[in-house]
Amino acid sequence: MTELFETGAYNFAYLDEQTKRMIRRAILKGVAVPGYQVPFASREMPMPYGWGTGGVQVTAACLVPEDRLKVIDQGADDTTNAVSIRKFFQRTAGVAVTEATIEATVIQTRHRIPETPLREGQIVVYQVPIPEPLRFLEPRETETRKMHELEEYGLMHVKLYEDIARHGEIATSYAYPVKVEGRYVMDPSPIPKFDNPKLGDNAAIQLFGAGREQRIYAVPPYTRVVSLDFDDHPFTASKAPHDCDLCGAKGSYLDEVITDDAGSRMYVCSDTDFCAGRRAAGHVGRLGVAMADGSA
Amino acid sequence: MYVAVKGGERAIDNAHAWLAEERRGDPAVAELTLPQIREQLKLAVNRVMAEGSLFDPDLAALAIKQARGDLIEAIFLIRAYRTTLPRLGTSVPVDTAQMAVDRRISATFKDLPGGQVLGPTFDYTHRLLDFALAAEGEAPAAAKAPATPGPVPHVTGFLNRDGLIEEEPRDDATPADLTRTPLELPADRPLRLQAITRGDEGFILSMAYSTQRGYGRTHAFVGELRIGRVAVEMDIPELGFAVEIGEVELTECETVNQFKGSKTEPPQFTRGYGLVFGKTERKAIAMSLVDRALRWKELGEDNIGAPAQDAEFVLYHCDNIQATGFLEHIKLPHYVDFQSELELVRRLRAEAMTMQEAAE
Amino acid sequence: MTPDALMGGFAAAPQQSARAFRGVLEAMARPGTLHLLEGAAPPAPLSVAAGVALLTLADGTTSVHLAGAANCPAVRDWVTFHIGAPLVRAEDADFALGRWEDLHPLNRFRIGLPDYPDRSATLIVEVDRLKAQGPRLTGPGIKDAAHLSLPEVAAFRANRALFPLGFDCLLTCGARVAGLPRSTIVEDV
Known part of the structure; x- marks a missing residue:
């Protein structure tokens, strides 16, 4: 396969160095404030918004030549978009790829967390469509930013409680909101809530990239991540x-x-x-x- | 026996090959050349340059050819290419008063210094299909007149002299760059204008139209619309002065808006502004209306809740590359999330049935 | 410009800065762990790790504050040539570099805004010894507890009390780096 960066057509991992530095700074601030969405100047990538541009930019900023990359979509390595993203990094960064979770050093994922427990030294990069967990309750960014600042998450609890009143249980089955280290409410990306328990106390570094919405956030290893629930209606991973x-x-x-x-x-x-x-x-x-x- | 779908890579390669064939169409028909697109589909080229935020007619023509005439796809190609370009410097602001105009009209004055120049416009064509074009007839040569050299002063300048229109003080501060910093609200006017000038023509058109129909009415007159070429100059530190490095074609529209005054501003005319790459008249006019509608706060006007007054709404939804990407991504596999919804609905239905049976 | 200013940058920036970033990321994501930062040769008195961290993270769009001995012609010229970052006072800095005592008083550094806690300074702290022993660290990135030879405890406790505001630190010694984000709880042992 032609390695585009070796021909000089593109830089290693596609992005120019200044862009990578900008993304790297945002990742580090995200790690320092777990669950907080760091704005970043997302670039237009050679793939459409909504197809993993945020994840691709985060992966590009993290990759080293020695990495072994795994890309999954819906948990599968052979879905077309996973194939396309994996091929992109083979061409632009020349990295080795794998389908084996245990062999991978960087895993880019859409909608799943692998079943095999992750380990130290691994980075998981999530593709995120709508990073704001409060967005469907309040469409305005100016308002939701204020709500995070004031830790004003009452609206979310009201919504979840209304679910219980109407349906007898919380009617959210994926992108189930979590609270990180007791501070920020975070969207875990549209993973099924079955995967939520894997977010907390995970040995790997978890990074989240939302390209169109220009946000990066992170969950460092061994971080407390709690799915929102009520004492009389505890969260269940179904x-x-x-x-x-x-x-x-x-x-x-x-x-x-x-x-x-x-x-x-x-x-x-x-x-x-x-x-x-x-x-x-x-x-x-x-x-x-x-x-x-x-x-x- | 069920076998998980494999061979995604081969499917993709085959799809691309088929796409290339489809793009070419019937090989018995001569292939389009880039100069043909650049010269004969100029307005498509202009739109791709404007919304792609890159002035390069040849690249825009290539993008249109590659995208099979899908202009949003062509704009996407240009945007993705643009982000990879190194930034070697920043030009000094272009001076549109020095524009070599092809077209310049004012709706607010019958005549004015510099004259009304109708230029090459569709305006008064009768929209009748011209079957002579189907027969590849040569167009007759247009009449020629010598160019009138010298600056073409802005109409708003005449009004300004009498204090009838709001003052727009010169600001030499470097504006934020929408493509290099994440959008933050509230956005100032330079940032809003950047977003609108690269925004989707259809979206901006509809927003502008909605203001005319009463959703944030701004009583706009086209004070002036001009299309032409302006010089682009760059300061060269070693020389100590600016030199011309090329020229770009621009469409500029300034609206003059009736304004009865507000709590903070006296009665006077106010301005809406549109500036777009290429001959992009519809977009420039629409841009100036949307710009004016978004200025309600700084002019002390009431927010009546009109969509075109809502900067967050307009700026977050005007970009067609963002919009089309997110819209179309729902065709990607979502079966994992769908599965979790299936289970939820089944569970809720089962519970509802049980309760119903218990009640009966 | 000092003649050595042209030397000591990355030879293969894309690959070297990528490896360096992974070191910094691991350090910041796992407080109390030590990582190597190599590939550049900054002028004295900068440690290799401090120079590499700055080359990896700073550029013309970020401001840098040089404190104490680090604020010398050789370092200023090197930063200007290789990084192009504007040199600023502590209050305006995205990155600050110097020995712990030279960075004081710490309340000069940006701690972010309540709605944008990310707009805070990152301090690159040069230390004489860097070992996984000393004050006890707990919090995100740490399984149970870790230890790190911090120059003091009180300042980091005060910084943690500001969470989610606060500055973040990279501690550098020779070619080694450790991270101490604002989220870490520091206690005397």
Whole structure:
């Protein structure tokens, strides 16, 4: 593959050095104030806004030539946008890539946190569409900024409580808001709430990039991250009440796949690397076939 | 047997190859050249330069060709290219009073120093399809007249001399750069103007139109509209003076707005301003109306809650590259979030059914 | 300009500054851990780590305050040539560089605004010894507790009391760096 930066057409990791410094400064301030959204002068990237430009800029500012990059979308390495972003960094930074969570040093993700526990030395970069957790309650940036300043999160609690009054439970199933280190309410990006418990006390550095909205924020390792809830309605991390039909995993987040016109369904791990790893280790689910047969 | 979808990379490569074929169209038809686009689709080129924020007709023509005529896609190509360019310096402000005008009209005065110049305009064409163009007929040569050299003074300057229009004091402070600092509110006028001049023509047009229909009415007259070329000069420190490094085509519109005075300002005419790359008349006029509507606060006017008065609303939604990206991203896979919603809805339905059965 | 000012920058800036940033990021994200910052040769009295940190983070768009011995012609020229950062007084600084005692009084440095706590200074503090021992650190980035040889405790406690406002510190010694963000709780042992 042509490595564009080696031909001199583009700088290492695409962005110019001044832009990378600007992003790096924003990342460090984000790390120093966990959960606070740092404004940054997001650049126009050669991919559309809403397709991971924030994550791509954060990844570009973090990458070193020795990195091993993993890119996932919906938990899968082979979804088209993940393929496209991975290819972008292979071409512009010449970094090695992997699908194995344990081998990766930088993981860019959209909508999932890998099932395999992360470790020290790893960085997870989340693609964020709307970084402001209060945005759907208050559309004005001028207002929500003030609410964060004053720690005025009553509106969010009212909304969650109204859910309970109407539905008997909090009717938010993804992008479920969290409070970081007891100070800032933060949008964890649109991960299913099943993934929320992985945000806190994680060994890896977690960075969040919102390109169109020009915000970067961070959760350092081993940071307290609490999903908002009420004493009488505690937060629960839910998933489909099934096991993976391919690998038999009981505790992983599942995709529901419609297999015929009669409404038949199967459930498979959304984390493709996790599922493949289990099958390679000999685990077989309800509809799975042992790997030795040469079939997935 | 279910097999997870693989081969994303091959699918992408194949899609790109097919796209390239589609772009070319029927190979029996001669391929478009960039000079053809640059010369004959000039208004498309102008829009791409204006909203791409890069004055380069050849690159804009390339972008239009590559984007198969999708102008927002072409603007996107130009923007992405623009961000990679090194910044070698900053020009001195262009002097539009020194513009070599192709077109210059005022709606507020019948005649004025410098004259009314109709220029190459669609204004009085009858919108009848010209079938001679389909037969590739040569256009007859237009009549020529010698250019009138010398500065063309601004109409608002005449009003200013009589104190009838608000004073716009010169400000030599370097304005913030929208492409280099994150947008922060409240945004000052230079920042607002930067956002509007690269904003989507359709969005700015509709915002301006809404003010005319009463959503933040500003009683605008086109004091002056001028289109032409101006010199771009740069200070060269080693020389100690500015030298001309090129010229750009601009459209400038200044509106004169009726104003009965407010709590803070005396009765006088006020201004709206539009300045856009290229021949982009509709955009420049629309820009000046939206600019004027956004100035309600500094002029002590009431905010009637009109969309065009709401700087946060206008500035956060006028950029078509941001808008189209976010709009179109919903076609990316969202099945993980959808799955969590499915489970939630199923659970809520099950609970509702149980309660209903218990009640019966 | 001092003749050596032209020397001692990064030879391969994109790769070297990327590695240096990862060191700074790990340091700031895991207070109490030590990381190497190498690849440049700043003039005396700057440590390699302090010079590399400045090369990595500062540029013409950020202001730098040089305190005490660091505020000498050799360093000023080097910063001007390699970084292009305007040199300013403490109150206006995005980055400040000097020995701990030379950075005092600390209340001169920007601590951010209540609605923009990120608009605060980062202090690059030159220290004679830097070891993972001494005062006890807890807070974000730290599993259980860590220790770091800080020049004092009271100032960091006062800074933590301002959270989410406050300045952030990088401590440098030779080619090593440690981070102490405003979020860290510091206690005497």
